[in-house]
Amino acid sequence: MRENSIQHSSWLFDEPITDKSEDEYQRSEFTQNLADALLSSTEPHGLIIGINGPWGSGKTSLKNMLINDLKASEDTNGFHIIEFEPWMYSGSGQIVSLLFKQMAQTLSGKTNFLYRALLRLSTISNFWSPVVSALFNALLPGFSYTVNLIASFFDNIGNYLNPGNENFKVLTEQREKLRDNLNSTKTRIVVFIDDLDRLTDSEIAEMLRAVKAVGDLPYVTYVLLYDRDVVAKSLNKTCHNKGDEYLEKIIQVPIGLPEPSKEVVERMLTSEIESIIQVKRHDHAALPSSIAVSSSFEDIKRFCIAPFVNNLRDAIRLTNEFKIRYQVLKDDVEPGDLLGITSLEVFRPSLYKWIIGHKNLICSHYAPFTLPSRFPPETAISNLSDRVQELLENMNSSNGETGKQDSEAIKALFPFAKASASRNNDQKNVSLAYLDPYEADRHIFRPEHFDAYFRLSIEQDIMHENEYKKFLLYDALSPADLDKHHWDIFRSTVFVGKASKYLCNSNSNRAAEVIEFCLRLEEKFNDKDQGYMTLKLVLVILNTGEQYSNFASLLDAITRQLVDSESPLSLVVCEYLAYQFHVFLSPEAHKDQSEYQPHRVLTYLPELSLFDYVIRSGFQNNYLTSIYNKLSDRLKRWEFKPFEKSLYGSVMSDYAKFIPILFDSLDDQYKAFIVFSHMVNKAHFVIYTLNALVQNDDDNYVMNLPLLQQLVDADACQIAITELINDESYRGGKDALDFGPLAAYEVLLKSDMSTNSVSTKKVNHVLKEWENKL
Numbered sequence: 002m003r004e005n006s007i008q009h010s011s012w013l014f015d016e017p018i019t020d021k022s023e024d025e026y027q028r029s030e031f032t033q034n035l036a037d038a039l040l041s042s043t044e045p046h047g048l049i050i051g052i053n054g055p056w057g058s059g060k061t062s063l064k065n066m067l068i069n070d071l072k073a074s075e076d077t078n079g080f081h082i083i084e085f086e087p088w089m090y091s092g093s094g095q096i097v098s099l100l101f102k103q104m105a106q107t108l109s110g111k112t113n114f115l116y117r118a119l120l121r122l123s124t125i126s127n128f129w130s131p132v133v134s135a136l137f138n139a140l141l142p143g144f145s146y147t148v149n150l151i152a153s154f155f156d157n158i159g160n161y162l163n164p165g166n167e168n169f170k171v172l173t174e175q176r177e178k179l180r181d182n183l184n185s186t187k188t189r190i191v192v193f194i195d196d197l198d199r200l201t202d203s204e205i206a207e208m209l210r211a212v213k214a215v216g217d218l219p220y221v222t223y224v225l226l227y228d229r230d231v232v233a234k235s236l237n238k239t240c241h242n243k244g245d246e247y248l249e250k251i252i253q254v255p256i257g258l259p260e261p262s263k264e265v266v267e268r269m270l271t272s273e274i275e276s277i278i279q280v281k282r283h284d285h286a287a288l289p290s291s292i293a294v295s296s297s298f299e300d301i302k303r304f305c306i307a308p309f310v311n312n313l314r315d316a317i318r319l320t321n322e323f324k325i326r327y328q329v330l331k332d333d334v335e336p337g338d339l340l341g342i343t344s345l346e347v348f349r350p351s352l353y354k355w356i357i358g359h360k361n362l363i364c365s366h367y368a369p370f371t372l373p374s375r376f377p378p379e380t381a382i383s384n385l386s387d388r389v390q391e392l393l394e395n396m397n398s399s400n401g402e403t404g405k406q407d408s409e410a411i412k413a414l415f416p417f418a419k420a421s422a423s424r425n426n427d428q429k430n431v432s433l434a435y436l437d438p439y440e441a442d443r444h445i446f447r448p449e450h451f452d453a454y455f456r457l458s459i460e461q462d463i464m465h466e467n468e469y470k471k472f473l474l475y476d477a478l479s480p481a482d483l484d485k486h487h488w489d490i491f492r493s494t495v496f497v498g499k500a501s502k503y504l505c506n507s508n509s510n511r512a513a514e515v516i517e518f519c520l521r522l523e524e525k526f527n528d529k530d531q532g533y534m535t536l537k538l539v540l541v542i543l544n545t546g547e548q549y550s551n552f553a554s555l556l557d558a559i560t561r562q563l564v565d566s567e568s569p570l571s572l573v574v575c576e577y578l579a580y581q582f583h584v585f586l587s588p589e590a591h592k593d594q595s596e597y598q599p600h601r602v603l604t605y606l607p608e609l610s611l612f613d614y615v616i617r618s619g620f621q622n623n624y625l626t627s628i629y630n631k632l633s634d635r636l637k638r639w640e641f642k643p644f645e646k647s648l649y650g651s652v653m654s655d656y657a658k659f660i661p662i663l664f665d666s667l668d669d670q671y672k673a674f675i676v677f678s679h680m681v682n683k684a685h686f687v688i689y690t691l692n693a694l695v696q697n698d699d700d701n702y703v704m705n706l707p708l709l710q711q712l713v714d715a716d717a718c719q720i721a722i723t724e725l726i727n728d729e730s731y732r733g734g735k736d737a738l739d740f741g742p743l744a745a746y747e748v749l750l751k752s753d754m755s756t757n758s759v760s761t762k763k764v765n766h767v768l769k770e771w772e773n774k775l
Contacts, residue, residue, distance in 0.1 A: 017061035020069060028063055035256075036070035039191060039222060040080065045184065048222040049212060049251060053229035054258030056314050060226040063258060064193055067224075071191065081148070083107045083192045087208060088199035096204050097211040098162040104192060105156035109149050147186050154179035158215065176215065183219045190221045197227035202235040209236075209251050225252070261313060270306075270316040277324050278336045297444075298337035300413035305341035308406055309348035322347050332466035333453055338445040341414055342454050352407045356414075357455055362389050363415040364448045365434045386421040386431045393422050415446045441498030464490060469499040474507055478518040488526040491519055492534065497541040505548035509555040512542050513562035520568035530650040532573030539563075539574050540607050547614045556611075556628060564631050569641045569680055573652060579632040580659050581609045586626060633663055637672035639679050647682040654738070656680075657693035667708050674712050687713050687721035688738055695742035702745035702764055706757040715750050722747065726774050744768050 021029040042048075054060050068082055085103045090096050154175055161172040182188075194212075197205060212223050229248070236244030249255075261269075310316050323343045330339065346353040356363070366382060393411065396404045412419035416434040423430075436447060443450045449463055472490050476482055490496060504512045519535045527534065539559065546552045563571045563578075615625065660673045678686045690712055694705040721743055744767040745759040752759075 017059070017065055019065050021066050024062075024066065028059070029066060032063060032066040033070050036067055036074065039071065040074050045187070045219045047217050047219060048253055050222065050224045050254040050256065051229075051248075051252035052224065052226045052256045052258055053232075055228050055230070055312065058258050059261070059313065060258055061195055064195055064224070064226055068193065081108055081188065081190045083190060085192060085194050086196060087194060087204070088196045091200050091204055094164055096200070097207050097215075098159045098164075100159070100192075100194070100208070100211060101155045101162060101216075102159035104190070105152045105154075105159060108152035108155065108190075147182070148188060151179065151182050151186070151188055154182065162211070162215070172215075176218075180218055183221065187220060191224060192216075192221065193224045193226070195226045197225055198231040198235075202238050205232055205235045206239045209248075213251050229257075263307075263311070266310060266313055266316050267307070269313065270310060270320060273316070273320045274323060274336070274340060277320075277327055297413065297416070300409075301337050301341035304406065304409040304413040306344045309344055315348070319344055319347055330453060332470065333443060334450070335442060335444050338414060339454060341410075342445060345410060349407070349410070352410060355407075356411065359392070360448070360451050362392070363411065363418045363446070364451055365415070365417045365436050365446045367436045382431060386417070389418050389421040393418065417446065441495050441502045464493055466499075469496065470503060473500055473503045473515060474511070478514055480521075482518070483521055483525055485526070487518075488522050491522050492526075497538050500538055501541050501545045504542060505545045509549060509551065509558035512555060513558040516542070516559060516574075517562050517566055517568070517571075520566060520570045520574075524568050524570050530652040531648050532570040533652045535570060536574045536577055536652075537606055539578070540609055543609065543611045544607060546611055547618075552611075552614065552618065553620070553624075560628050560631055564635045567641065569644055570648075572636060572676065572680065573656060575632045575635045576656055576659050576663070577606075578609075579629055579636065579663055582625060582629040582632065583663055585612045586622060586629060636660075636663070636676060637669060639676045641679070644679060647685065648680045649682070649685050653681055653685065654689050654692060657689035661693060661705065670708055671711055674708070678712075683717060684721040684724035687717050688725075688740070688743055691742035691746050692739055695745055697741055697761065699761065701758040701760055702742060703758045704742075704746065704749065706749075709746065713746065718743070718747055718750060722771070726771060740768065740771070744771070 018024060021032070052060055052063065068084070071080065071082055083104050084107075085100055087096055087100070090099050093099070157175045158172065158179070160166070161168055161175065183190075194208070197208060200208065212225070216223065233244035233248055236247050238244075240247040306319070310319055319340075323340050326339060326343055327334075327336065342353070342356070345356070362385060393408045396408045396411075398404065400407065408422075412422060417431065420431045420434040434446075443453075443466065445451055445454050453463075468490055472487060476487075500515070504515065516535060516539055519538055520532070523531050523535055543556070543559070546555050549555045563575050657674070657677060660670055660677065664670045664673055674690060677690075681689060691709070694709055696703050725740060725743070741761075741764050744764045748759045748763050748767060749756070
């Protein structure tokens with residue numbers, strides 16, 4: 002078991018309750034009324050009460066409450082309660098004998114051998130009875146001679162009922178003397194015989210005969226607890242298939258114990274499952290999502306659980322089966338899915354095996370183009386969908402109600418199956434079941450998580466959910482943690498989804514600490530587009546900001562952490578956030594900036610939606626302006642140690658393009674570009690800066706010449722051109738740079754610097770010359 006295992010609530014062993022305070026099924030009033038009836042009865046005749054109900058209906062619990070009510074009454078003087086559990090002695094061959102010996106043992110006090118011998122003498126001869134009685138009263142004033150004498154009679158009867166003892170004459174004499182003593186003393190006895198239906202067929206018949214024939218005594222009441230169907234079926238074998246009639250002759254007061262309602266059973270099941278998955282309720286940040294709010298759980302409950310859980314015993318069985326699986330898998334699965342598939346394994350094993358064998362058909366797909374096939378991907382998915390539809394239709398038609406039930410259960414667990422079988426305007430729409438690769442869930446319908454539900458383990462290349470939880474909530478995030486293990490967690494595609502799941506239940510400072518640590522991880526391990534991963538994380542955290550107890554505190558903590566960060570990559574995040582704030586605060590300034598097209602990488606970032614929440618929450622613009630000012634001012638100061646490796650890639654290219662958008666004055670732009678120069682090598686600085694400050698309007702390349710003259714001189718331009726020609730990494734690929742601005746600036750440097758534009762024709766000529774030199 003993994004180190005993060007926790008001790009869940011105790012197992013359910015179908016344990017009966019022992020007190021009415023535990024009664025969940027409103028039976029305490031019934032037991033109190035029955036106790037009152039037994040206590041108030043003055044009839045001398047013996048009585049046999051039968052409480053019948055199926056397994057799991059709570060017969061033993063009812064017995065315990067009834068005994069407590071009898072003992073709690075003030076009218077229990079001279080009232081004796083005896084409990085006998087015959088199934089403990091099943092197979093002994095002495096079960097009837099042991100019943101009466103148990104009655105004797107319960108009635109007798111702690112008597113030594115001498116007292117027992119004297120009592121036995123009293124049962125043999127009436128002559129000795131008054132002598133022994135006087136002796137007991139003199140030597141043991143608190144000792145009940147009458148009750149112990151009755152106990153001795155029961156003990157004798159038990160001895161004479163032993164197998165092989167055929168002295169029926171003495172047995173009859175002892176029984177008659179016992180009857181006389183009971184009549185004269187009016188000693189009331191109630192004997193509870195539980196789990197009669199657990200005995201063998203012959204033992205059930207023996208026990209009923211003994212109670213009726215031998216045990217039919219005045220002032221003695223027997224309360225038998227059993228499953229009527231089981232007992233009647235057993236008696237059929239010895240009563241010429243008339244078990245029901247025989248039972249009716251034996252039982253004088255039959256009491257049927259109904260099953261708890263389906264609603265009560267479902268309530269109990271839900272309560273137990275929630276106690277398992279939320280046992281560490283004080284650890285709010287670590288709680289798995291509640292099964293009650295899962296979008297698909299209602300269908301799972303309706304089609305995978307409700308048809309099979311019909312009584313308390315079913316609910317207890319499912320709860321225990323679920324618990325052993327959840328203790329192993331914990332957060333590596335979705336609790337609702339695990340409960341549904343466990344129910345099928347327990348109650349519908351053939352369907353469970355069918356699901357295992359059809360994984361590749363019923364699991365969902367990430368996107369059409371990800372499916373390897375000799376057919377066009379869309380056609381391949383459509384063919385799979387048609388096959389699933391055919392299987393479900395065959396299941397429906399060939400197996401009657403069971404087949405329909407199985408089909409619905411599959412659709413409840415697997416959205417692709419549901420989409421395949423559904424129609425909207427006579428059209429299927431399987432795209433509804435496509436998967437988001439960044440989602441944090443671990444549903445059974447995801448191919449990478451499917452096997453975990455059946456093997457009680459996850460695939461080796463899939464991270465345990467606890468690894469994400471520890472990283473985000475508990476790890477110290479110290480320099481010692483800047484290792485490959487944490488990097489692997491951070492760079493997984495679902496990390497940002499996990500952050501939105503867990504961090505919203507932590508405090509704002511923890512979110513800021515995680516952001517800083519991720520910046521340091523990127524700085525150490527990422528080789529390209531550094532800062533992009535942490536930027537995406539920050540956007541996701543801010544987009545879930547309304548789930549935090551204090552959004553302003555979160556925004557302040559993140560801003561403060563970014564501004565004070567020791568990682569140069571924090572500038573990437575600061576700049577993009579500043580740009581988003583600038584667009585929100587000054588929308589008019591961006592109407593004419595349609596020429597700026599962010600690189601493909603940045604188009605994949607989640608849209609920053611916090612401003613919708615800001616508007617709804619009534620935040621003032623001056624507060625947002627202060628955040629913007631802090632972020633943008635940070636872009637003009639380099640306060641870091643010398644950077645060990647230069648940054649490059651599409652993120653850096655866009656970083657340069659944002660600078661003239663964010664800052665109006667040449668002085669501010671200059672400061673921001675100088676900071677940028679510390680982040681990239683000389684050649685990249687020239688290329689990125691020229692791409693940001695030179696615009697192509699088809700006929701000419703137009704430049705921000707005053708700023709360029711301060712930033713890029715002829716020597717720097719030549720270094721960039723040399724790198725371009727000699728280093729293939731600067732050319733080609735998906736991140737190919739636009740070298741037109743560099744060519745335009747070289748033309749300008751070699752000509753009259755009084756103009757700020759160069760014709761596109763001249764630029765293309767230079768580019769052609771460079772191409773020939775490659």
